[in-house]
Amino acid sequence: MSSGLGKLLAPLKKHHGLKNSTDYLLSHGFIQQESSGVFDLLPLSTRIIQKINNIIRSELNAAGCVELELSNLVDPKLWIQSNRLRKDTEAEFIFTEKRKYMLAPTAEEQITNLMRNVSYKQLPLSFYQITRKFRNELRPRNGMLRTREFLMKDLYTFDLNEELAEQSYKRISEAYEKIYRRIGIPFLVADADSGDMGGTLSHEYHALHEVGEDKLVVCSNCTYTSNWESAIVKKDGQKYQTKDLNFAETDFSSLECHSCSSPVHAKSTIEIGHTFMLGTKYTEPMQAVVNSPAGNGIPLEMGCYGIGVSRLISALAEVHMDNSGIKWPVPVAPFSCAVVSKNSSDSKKVADMLVSNGIDAYYEDRTTQIGYGIRDAKEKGIPFTIVLGSRWSEQKVDILPRWASKVEDQTVSIDDLVKTIKGLSHL
Amino acid sequence: MSSGLGKLLAPLKKHHGLKNSTDYLLSHGFIQQESSGVFDLLPLSTRIIQKINNIIRSELNAAGCVELELSNLVDPKLWIQSNRLRKDTEAEFIFTEKRKYMLAPTAEEQITNLMRNVSYKQLPLSFYQITRKFRNELRPRNGMLRTREFLMKDLYTFDLNEELAEQSYKRISEAYEKIYRRIGIPFLVADADSGDMGGTLSHEYHALHEVGEDKLVVCSNCTYTSNWESAIVKKDGQKYQTKDLNFAETDFSSLECHSCSSPVHAKSTIEIGHTFMLGTKYTEPMQAVVNSPAGNGIPLEMGCYGIGVSRLISALAEVHMDNSGIKWPVPVAPFSCAVVSKNSSDSKKVADMLVSNGIDAYYEDRTTQIGYGIRDAKEKGIPFTIVLGSRWSEQKVDILPRWASKVEDQTVSIDDLVKTIKGLSHL
Numbered sequence: 001m002s003s004g005l006g007k008l009l010a011p012l013k014k015h016h017g018l019k020n021s022t023d024y025l026l027s028h029g030f031i032q033q034e035s036s037g038v039f040d041l042l043p044l045s046t047r048i049i050q051k052i053n054n055i056i057r058s059e060l061n062a063a064g065c066v067e068l069e070l071s072n073l074v075d076p077k078l079w080i081q082s083n084r085l086r087k088d089t090e091a092e093f094i095f096t097e098k099r100k101y102m103l104a105p106t107a108e109e110q111i112t113n114l115m116r117n118v119s120y121k122q123l124p125l126s127f128y129q130i131t132r133k134f135r136n137e138l139r140p141r142n143g144m145l146r147t148r149e150f151l152m153k154d155l156y157t158f159d160l161n162e163e164l165a166e167q168s169y170k171r172i173s174e175a176y177e178k179i180y181r182r183i184g185i186p187f188l189v190a191d192a193d194s195g196d197m198g199g200t201l202s203h204e205y206h207a208l209h210e211v212g213e214d215k216l217v218v219c220s221n222c223t224y225t226s227n228w229e230s231a232i233v234k235k236d237g238q239k240y241q242t243k244d245l246n247f248a249e250t251d252f253s254s255l256e257c258h259s260c261s262s263p264v265h266a267k268s269t270i271e272i273g274h275t276f277m278l279g280t281k282y283t284e285p286m287q288a289v290v291n292s293p294a295g296n297g298i299p300l301e302m303g304c305y306g307i308g309v310s311r312l313i314s315a316l317a318e319v320h321m322d323n324s325g326i327k328w329p330v331p332v333a334p335f336s337c338a339v340v341s342k343n344s345s346d347s348k349k350v351a352d353m354l355v356s357n358g359i360d361a362y363y364e365d366r367t368t369q370i371g372y373g374i375r376d377a378k379e380k381g382i383p384f385t386i387v388l389g390s391r392w393s394e395q396k397v398d399i400l401p402r403w404a405s406k407v408e409d410q411t412v413s414i415d416d417l418v419k420t421i422k423g424l425s426h427l
Numbered sequence: 428m429s430s431g432l433g434k435l436l437a438p439l440k441k442h443h444g445l446k447n448s449t450d451y452l453l454s455h456g457f458i459q460q461e462s463s464g465v466f467d468l469l470p471l472s473t474r475i476i477q478k479i480n481n482i483i484r485s486e487l488n489a490a491g492c493v494e495l496e497l498s499n500l501v502d503p504k505l506w507i508q509s510n511r512l513r514k515d516t517e518a519e520f521i522f523t524e525k526r527k528y529m530l531a532p533t534a535e536e537q538i539t540n541l542m543r544n545v546s547y548k549q550l551p552l553s554f555y556q557i558t559r560k561f562r563n564e565l566r567p568r569n570g571m572l573r574t575r576e577f578l579m580k581d582l583y584t585f586d587l588n589e590e591l592a593e594q595s596y597k598r599i600s601e602a603y604e605k606i607y608r609r610i611g612i613p614f615l616v617a618d619a620d621s622g623d624m625g626g627t628l629s630h631e632y633h634a635l636h637e638v639g640e641d642k643l644v645v646c647s648n649c650t651y652t653s654n655w656e657s658a659i660v661k662k663d664g665q666k667y668q669t670k671d672l673n674f675a676e677t678d679f680s681s682l683e684c685h686s687c688s689s690p691v692h693a694k695s696t697i698e699i700g701h702t703f704m705l706g707t708k709y710t711e712p713m714q715a716v717v718n719s720p721a722g723n724g725i726p727l728e729m730g731c732y733g734i735g736v737s738r739l740i741s742a743l744a745e746v747h748m749d750n751s752g753i754k755w756p757v758p759v760a761p762f763s764c765a766v767v768s769k770n771s772s773d774s775k776k777v778a779d780m781l782v783s784n785g786i787d788a789y790y791e792d793r794t795t796q797i798g799y800g801i802r803d804a805k806e807k808g809i810p811f812t813i814v815l816g817s818r819w820s821e822q823k824v825d826i827l828p829r830w831a832s833k834v835e836d837q838t839v840s841i842d843d844l845v846k847t848i849k850g851l852s853h854l
Contacts, residue, residue: 006549007493009541032541034498035528040537041496043554049496066434069468069476071461072499072559073521073576094500094528101462101521110467114436114459122433127470132499132559149500 002351004344004365008043012366012376020211021317022143024326028380030313030334037140037148044380045313047334047360049151052309053130055182055331056153063175065126065155070110072132073101078109081286094136094148103134108304111156112282115300120160120292123300124168128155130309142211144314145270151310157303160292162200162279165301169201169277172305176205176273179307184329185316187272190216191226205273205307207315212270217242221262228266232258270315271308278302317381325379330403330425333383337361337421340373341388350386350397350414357418359425361386378402384421399424429778431771431792435470439793439803448744449570451753455807457740457761464567464575471807472740474761474787476578479736480557482609482758483580490602492553492582497537499559500528505536508713521563521575530561535731538583539709542727547587547719550727551595555582557736569640571741572697578737584730587719589627589706592728596628596704599732603632603700606734611756612743614699617643618653632700632734634742639697644669648689655693659685697742698735705729744808753808757830757852760810764788764848767800768815777813777824777841784845786852788813805829811848826851 005012010029018024025031030045041049057067079085079102094103104110111127118125133152140146157172159165173189180187185207192204204227206216217231218224226232231242234256242250247266255264280299283289289297320327330336336359339347347363354361364373370387377385383403391398395414401407404424412420432439437456445451452458457472468476484494506512506529521530531537538554545552560579567573584599586592600616607614612634619631631654633643644658645651653659658669661683669677674693682691707726710716716724747754757763763786766774774790781788791800797814804812810830818825822841828834831851839847 001489003493006546007491007552009493009495009545009554011544034500034537035502038498038500038502038528040498040541042541043493043495046495062428064434066430066436066470068436068470068473071465071467071576073461073465073561075462075465101465110461114467114469117438118436119433125434127436134500149498 002339002348002355003362004348005362006365008362010042010044010366010380012372014372015379018325018379021314021321021326024321024379024381025143025314025317028326028376031144037137037146039144039147039149039310041310044334048313048316048328048332049309051332052183052312053153056130056179056307056309059175059179059182060128060155063126063171064124065128065172065175067129068127069129069131070104070107072104072134074104074110076102078113078286082109082112082282083285084109094134104131105133105135106152106304106306107154108156108278108282108302109286112286112288112302115158115283115288116286118158118290120290120298123290124157124159124164126155126157126168126172128153128305142213142314143317144310145213147310150308153307153309155305157305158283158288158300159303160290160294160298160301162301165277165279165303166201169275169303172303173203173275176275176305176307180205180272183312183316183332185272185312185319188216188218188225188267188269191230192274193227193230200279201277203275204271205275206269207272207319208267209270209315209319210268211318212268214269214271215247216267216269218265218267219257219260219262220265222257222260224257224259224264233264234258234261270311270318272312272315273305273307275305276303278304320381326381327402328381328383330383333381333403335360335362335382336425337384337386338373338377338380338382339363339386339388340370340377341392342368342370343388344368346388346392350388350417354386354418354421359418359421374400383425386417429766429775429782430789431775432789433792435789437469437471437793437807439799441799442806445752445806448741448748448753451748451806451808452570452741452744455753455803458571464564464573466571466574466576466737468737471761475740475755475759476736478759479610479739480580483557483606483734483736486602486606486609487555487582490553490598491551492555492599492602494556495554496556496558497531497534499531499561501531501537503529505540505713509536509539509709510712511536521561531558532560532562533579533731533733534581535583535705535709535729536713539713539715539729542585542710542715543713545585545717547717547725550717551584551586551591553582553584553595553599555580555732569741570744571737572640574737577735580734580736582732584732585710585715585727586730587717587721587725587728589728592704592706592730593628596702596730599730600630600702603702603732603734607632607699610739610743610759612699612739612746615643615645615652615694615696618657619701620654620657627706628704630702631698632702633696634699634746635694636697636742636746637695639695641696641698642674643694643696645692645694646684646687646689647692649684649687651684651686651691660691661685661688697738697745699739699742700732700734702732703730705731747808752806754829755808755810757810760808760830762787762789762809763852764811764813765800765804765807765809766790766813766815767797767804768819769795769797770815771795773815773819777815777844781813781845781848786845786848801827810852813844
C-alpha cells in the first residue's frame with residue numbers, strides 16, 4: 001500500500017524565496033525545529049535515515065563489525081578514569097542535575113569498559129551503534145549540520161598490536177568509501193589531526209561544498225589532501241604548516257604541494273566522517289588489557305570511527321541542490337517516485353502498483369492541480385515524478401526524471417512503467 | 428557469513444546458581460549494567476530488539492501508521508502549555524541544568540505541537556516512533572522491567588471526533604494483538620484507569636507472570652479483565668472498587684464478577700503495553716484544532732499507545748524461562764540456531780550454510796568441549812542447537828530443540844538440515 005503525502009506531515013505551500021537546503025527541508029516537512037539545534041525527523045527524513053542506516057549496516061556487517069546499543073545516560077566516573085572529564089566539560093556537554101549522569105557525546109569510555117574481560121583469542125573485535133548523541137553546541141547552525149542532538153554511527157575496533165590495528169583501520173576505511181559511494185555523496189578523504197581524541201593516525205571524510213565550514217588543502221596533481229589544521233605546503237621552497245598561515249590573507253597561487261610541488265587549492269567542505277587510530281589512549285588508563293603469548297597485561301590497540309548520520313541529510317541536500325530545490329540520490333530518496341494527477345484515486349492506484357513491484361512511491365493527495373504537485377515533488381527532490389496527464393486516457397504516463405539529469409522526460413505506457421523506472425534507477 | 432560467539436561479547440562461564448531471568452541476561456552477555464536502572468544492549472539483545480522492531484513496524488505500517496523520530500531534548504515550555512509540568516516533575520524526570528531542556532519521558536506535547544497546522548482533510552493521522560525514553564525511577568528493578576533509560580514504541584492518533592477516534596482506537600488495538608502474538612508473548616488485555624494521562628478509555632496489555640508487580644482481576648467465566656486499580660467486584664451482592672480493598676487482606680473466594688457473578692481470581696502480571704483514548708486533554712490547551720464542515724476551531728480527538736520494547740526482553744525471558752534457562756520464541760530469538768562441535772571450523776561451515784539459506788545461526792568458537800557449548804546455548808535460549816557429534820563422520824548432525832517443546836531430539840543428514848529447521852521453526 002502506498003502513502004498519500006497528506007498523511008506524511010508534508011505541507012503544500014506555494015514556496016517563494018527558498019534560499020538554502022535548510023529552507024527546503026523545513027518548508028517541505030522533512031524536519032521540524034524543536035529549539036535551537038534540536039530537530040524532529042519528520043516521516044520523510046525518517047525514511048531517508050532508515051535507508052542510510054541500512055547501507056551502513058550492510059557494509060559494516062560485511063566488514064565483520066557487530067552492532068550493539070550503549071546507554072545514553074553515562075556515569076561521569078568513566079570519564080574520570082580516561083582523564084577526559086575536563087574543567088570545561090560542563091560547558092561542552094549537557095549534564096543532568098548534580099552531575100549524576102552525563103549525556104553521551106561519544107562512547108569511547110563505555111565500550112572500553114566492556115573490553116576489560118575479553119580474551120586475546122577473541123581479537124580483532126569491532127562494535128558499532130547508530131544512536132543519538134548530545135553535544136551542547138554554543139552556536140548550532142546550518143540545519144542538521146551542527147546540532148545539540150543528532151544521530152551518529154560510532155564504531156570501535158580493538159586489536160592486539162599496532163600492526164593488526166592498522167589492518168582493522170584499513171578494513172573500516174574501505175567500508176567507509178563503499179558506504180559513501182552507495183549513499184551517493186561525492187567525498188574526499190583528508191589527512192587530519194588526532195586533536196583532542198589522541199592517537200597516531202586520523203582521516204576525515206568531506207563532501208565538497210562552497211558553504212561548508214571546513215577547509216581542505218587539495219593538490220592539483222597528486223593525491224595529497226589534508227584538512228587546513230594539519231596540512232603542510234611549500235612556499236618559496238620552504239615547508240609551512242597551513243595552520244600557521246592566516247586563511248583569509250593567504251595567496252594560494254604562491255603555495256605548492258609539499259610532496260610533488262604542484263599547485264594546491266583550498267576547498268570548502270562539509271565533514272561527513274572521521275576515523276582515528278587511538279592507540280592505547282583509553283585502554284591503558286582504563287586497564288582494558290589482555291594476556292597473550294606476547295605478554296601479560298597488554299593494553300588493547302583501539303580505533304574509533306564516526307559517521308554523522310543525521311548530518312548527512314543536510315549535507316546531501318546542500319551538495320545536490322539546484323535552482324529548483326533538493327535532488328536526492330535514488331538509494332536514499334524518501335520515495336523513488338511521486339505520482340501526480342487530477343484525480344488522487346487514479347494516482348493512488350498507480351502508486352500502489354509501483355509499491356507492489358518493489359518501487360516506493362507516494363501519491364499526491366493534497367491538491368488536484370497537477371502543476372503544484374509536480375513543482376512540489378521537484379522541490380522535494382523526488383527522483384522520478386509520474387504524471388497522469390493529457391494521455392492518461394490512453395493509459396500513458398509521463399516520467400519527469402529529477403535525479404538522472406541526462407535523461408529526458410518521456411511518456412510510456414502504464415504497462416512499461418515499472419520496467420522503465422527500474423531501468424532508470426538501476427534497481 | 429555467520430558469526431562466532433566470541434565476537435558477540437558473550438562470555439563462556441560455567442554458570443551455577445542463576446536464579447532469575449536477569450541473572451541469565453547478565454551472565455550470558457545480553458545486557459550490561461551501566462548504573463542503577465541504566466543498561467547497555469549487547470549484540471545478542473540488539474538482535475532481539477531489531478526483530479521485535481521489525482514486527483512492530485510491519486503491523487503498524489499495515490494499520491496506516493507513519494514513523495517519525497521526535498527529539499529527546501524537549502523544551503519544558505511545551506509541558507507548561509499542556510499543564511503537565513507539575514511541582515514534583517523535577518523528582519520524576521531528569522532535567523538538565525537550569526531547566527533548559529528536559530529528557531522526553533513520552534511525547535504527547537511534541538506530537539500535539541506538530542498537529543497545529545493540519546487540515547481536517549488529512550485526518551485520521553497516526554504517527555509512531557521507536558526511541559529511547561528517560562524516567563528518573565526512584566527504585567529501578569527486575570532487569571529491564573523498570574529502568575531509567577529504555578526503548579519505547581509510542582504512537583499517537585488524531586481524529587475529527589470521538590466516534591472516529593474510537594475507530595482508530597479499535598484499529599490500533601487489533602494491531603497490538605497481532606504484534607504480541609507474532610512476538611510470542613502470551614498476554615491479557617485489561618480495563619485500566621486513565622490516571623495521570625487523562626482521557627476516557629484505557630487498556631493495559633499484560634504478560635501473566637507470578638513475579639510481576641502488577642495485579643489483574645480476571646473473571647473465571649466471562650471476558651472481564653481489569654487491573655487492580657480500576658476493577659469492580661461484587662461481595663455479598665454489593666459492588667466494590669477493588670482499589671478500596673486491601674490486596675494483601677482480601678479473601679478472593681468471597682468475591683464475584685460484577686458482570687456475571689462468577690468467581691474472580693487475582694493474577695500477577697508484567698505490563699507490556701498501554702493504550703489511552705485521551706480525548707482533547709492535550710489538543711485543547713495546546714490549540715491543536717481544525718476547521719471543518721462540522722465547525723471551526725475543533726480540537727482534535729487524540730489517542731496514545733505505548734509498547735515497552737526493551738522491557739519485552741525481560742518480560743519474554745521471565746515468562747518463557749524454565750529450570751535450564753531462557754527460551755526465546757523463534758521469531759525474536761537472537762539466533763535461530765547454535766552450531767556446536769569439537770572443531771569450530773566445521774561448526775563455522777555448517778553455520779555459514781544455514782545463514783546462506785536464510786536461517787540465522789552462530790557457531791561456538793569459545794570452547795571445543797561440546798557439553799559446555801550445548802549447555803551454554805540452552806541457557807541462552809537458542810531455539811535449536813545443532814551438534815556435530817558422534818555421527819558427524821557420516822555427515823549426520825543432531826538437532827536439540829529448545830523452543831518446540833513437543834519435538835524430540837533428532838539426528839538428520841546434513842543435506843536435510845535446512846529443510847528440517849525451517850519446518851520446525853515454521854519459517
